[in-house]
Amino acid sequence: MPEEGEITIRCILVIFGGTGDLAHRKIYPAIYNLYVSGKLPENFALVAVGRRDFNNEGFREAAAESIKHYSRENKGTPDDIVHVVSSFYYFQIDFTKGEGYGQLKEFLETLDSRYQTMGNRIFYLAVAPEFFETIVTHIAANGMTDQATGFKRVVIEKPFGRDLVTARKLNDVLMSAFSEDQIYRIDHYLGKEMLQNIMVIRFANTMFEPLWNNKYIDHIQITSSETAGVENRGGYYDNAGALRDMLQNHMLQLLMLTAMEPPVSLNTHSIRDEKVKVLKALSPLDKESVSTNVVRGQYGEGIINNRKVPGYRSENRIQPDSDTETFIALKVNIDNFRWAGVPFYLRTGKRLAEKCTKIVVQFLRLPAILYYKDYGNLDPNRLIIEIQPREGVKIKFNGKKPGSKDEIIPVEMDFCQNCEIGAVSPDAYERLLLDVMCGDSTLFTRWDEVEYAWQFVDNISEAWSAQKPAFPNYAAGTWGPPESDELIGRDGRNWVNY
Ligand code: BG6
Numbered sequence: 001m002p003e004e005g006e007i008t009i010r011c012i013l014v015i016f017g018g019t020g021d022l023a024h025r026k027i028y029p030a031i032y033n034l035y036v037s038g039k040l041p042e043n044f045a046l047v048a049v050g051r052r053d054f055n056n057e058g059f060r061e062a063a064a065e066s067i068k069h070y071s072r073e074n075k076g077t078p079d080d081i082v083h084v085v086s087s088f089y090y091f092q093i094d095f096t097k098g099e100g101y102g103q104l105k106e107f108l109e110t111l112d113s114r115y116q117t118m119g120n121r122i123f124y125l126a127v128a129p130e131f132f133e134t135i136v137t138h139i140a141a142n143g144m145t146d147q148a149t150g151f152k153r154v155v156i157e158k159p160f161g162r163d164l165v166t167a168r169k170l171n172d173v174l175m176s177a178f179s180e181d182q183i184y185r186i187d188h189y190l191g192k193e194m195l196q197n198i199m200v201i202r203f204a205n206t207m208f209e210p211l212w213n214n215k216y217i218d219h220i221q222i223t224s225s226e227t228a229g230v231e232n233r234g235g236y237y238d239n240a241g242a243l244r245d246m247l248q249n250h251m252l253q254l255l256m257l258t259a260m261e262p263p264v265s266l267n268t269h270s271i272r273d274e275k276v277k278v279l280k281a282l283s284p285l286d287k288e289s290v291s292t293n294v295v296r297g298q299y300g301e302g303i304i305n306n307r308k309v310p311g312y313r314s315e316n317r318i319q320p321d322s323d324t325e326t327f328i329a330l331k332v333n334i335d336n337f338r339w340a341g342v343p344f345y346l347r348t349g350k351r352l353a354e355k356c357t358k359i360v361v362q363f364l365r366l367p368a369i370l371y372y373k374d375y376g377n378l379d380p381n382r383l384i385i386e387i388q389p390r391e392g393v394k395i396k397f398n399g400k401k402p403g404s405k406d407e408i409i410p411v412e413m414d415f416c417q418n419c420e421i422g423a424v425s426p427d428a429y430e431r432l433l434l435d436v437m438c439g440d441s442t443l444f445t446r447w448d449e450v451e452y453a454w455q456f457v458d459n460i461s462e463a464w465s466a467q468k469p470a471f472p473n474y475a476a477g478t479w480g481p482p483e484s485d486e487l488i489g490r491d492g493r494n495w496v497n498y
Contacts, residue, residue: 010116013045018090028067035083043117047104048063049104051092095127098141101142121150121151122436125154125157158185180447193426195253201393214342216364220362225357230315255346260275272442276446282333284459298469299476312472331345357388358387391425393415
C-alpha cells in the first residue's frame with residue numbers, strides 16, 4: 001500500500017474508451033486530484049484511445065471540463081488543470097481492428113522518451129466487456145505486454161462476466177496475455193475510505209475483535225441502498241439486475257471484509273486469502289433455500305425527494321415487460337467456527353428511501369436478569385459502520401436516564417469522519433489508480449474471489465429463472481417489497497433504517 005506522499009512509479013496510463021463516461025466522470029478527475037495532492041508521478045502521461053475524431057487540443061479541453069465538473073474538490077488552480085491535461089494525449093483508432101495497434105506502440109515509445117517512463121504501462125479497459133478480448137489480443141500480438149522493458153499492467157472494470165462460465169472465458173482471455181499479478185480487477189467499493197476502515201476497526205481495537213463472533217453477535221445487516229434509478233444505463237442494467245450489478249461484487253466484498261479472519265500479515269496475498277475463505281464458507285443456496293432466503297423486487301412509480309418518478313419498466317432503454325430485479329435482500333449463513341448460527345442479512349436496491357451503505361452489527365442480549373428481567377424490551381447494543389454518504393461509526397447502548405430512579409434509555413456514541421465542512425474523502429478511483437501505479441493489488445479482486453462469488457450468485461439466478469416474478473412489487477421511495485421485511489421479521493428481527 002503506498003504511503004501518504006510517497007512518489008509513485010513513473011508510467012503511461014493508456015485508457016481504452018478514453019472518451020467515455022467513466023473516463024470523464026472518474027478517471028480524469030482522479031488523476032487531477034492525485035496531482036493536486038502531490039501523489040501523481042512527475043514522469044506521467046495519459047493516452048486516451050478512442051474511435052471518435054479528436055485531436056490533442058480538443059481532447060484536453062474536454063478532459064479539463066470534466067475535471068472542473070466532476071472533481072470532488074478544487075484545491076488546485078486553473079493552472080493546475082492546464083498543467084495536468086498538458087500530459088494527456090488522444091490516439092484515434094478503431095480498437096476493434098488490428099491495424100492501429102502497431103502505431104499505438106510506436107506512439108507510446110515516443111512518449112516514453114519524452115516523459116522518461118521507462119516502458120511502464122497501465123492499460124485501462126474502460127470499455128464494454130465485449131471489446132476486452134479483441135483489445136487484449138491486439139495488445140499482446142503487438143508486443144506491448146513484454147515486461148522486459150518496464151511493467152505492464154491491465155485494469156478492467158466490471159461486469160466481469162455475467163455468470164461463472166462467461167467470467168471464466170473472460171479470464172482465460174486475460175490470462176493468455178497477462179499473469180494474475182498484472183491484472184487489476186476493479187471493484188470501486190474497495191477504494192472507499194470506510195471499506196478500508198473495516199479491517200482497522202476490527203483488527204486494531206481490543207474492544208471490538210474479542211466480541212466479533214457468534215458468542216456475542218446476534219446478527220449482522222449489510223445495506224447498500226440508492227435513491228437513484230437506472231439513469232442512462234438502462235441497456236446494461238436490464239441485462240444485469242441488482243444481483244449481478246451490486247451483490248456479486250460490492251455486497252460480497254462488504255461481507256468478506258466484515259466476516260474474514262485476521263490475516264497473518266497485511267500483505268496482499270494474506271488479506272485476499274482470508275477474504276476468499278469467507279466465500280468458500282458461504283452456505284450454498286439451492287432452489288428451496290433461494291425461495292425462502294432470497295427476495296427480489298422491482299420498483300414501480302413513486303415519490304423520491306418529493307418528486308414523482310416513473311417505474312422501472314417505463315425507464316429509458318428498459319423492456320416494458322422487464323423481469324429484471326432492482327432490489328435483492330437475502331439471508332446468508334457462513335459455515336465456520338466464528339459465524340455458525342449468526343445470520344447475515346444483505347440488501348441492496350435502486351429507488352429506495354435513502355442513499356446509504358452501512359453495516360449494522362447487532363449484539364446478543366444479556367441474560368434475562370436484573371435490568372433485562374424488568375425491562376425485557378431494552379434496545380440491543382449495536383455497532384453501525386457507516387460507509388457512505390456519512391462516513392463514521394456509531395455505538396448504541398443503554399444508559400440511565402439522568403434524573404430518573406432507574407429508567408433506561410438508548411444512548412449513542414457517534415464518530416463521523418466527513419461531517420466537518422471541508423472534510424472530503426478521496427474518491428475511490430484516486431486510491432485505486434494510485435495503487436495500480438504502485439503495483440499494489442490488495443484492493444482489487446483476485447480471480448478466485450470472482451469465481452466463488454459467481455458460484456454463489458449463479459445458484460440464485462438459476463433458481464429465479466424457474467419462476468416468473470410478480471413485478472413491480474415496491475414503490476419507488478420505499479425500503480423495497482414487504483417480503484424483505486418478512487424475510488428478517490420471520491427471525492424476530494427487523495431492518496435498521498436509520
Ligand atoms: C456500480 C453499479 O458498480 O455501483 C451502479 O453498477 C451503482 O448500478 C453504483 O449505482 C453504486 O456506487 P456508489 O459508489 O454510488 O455506491
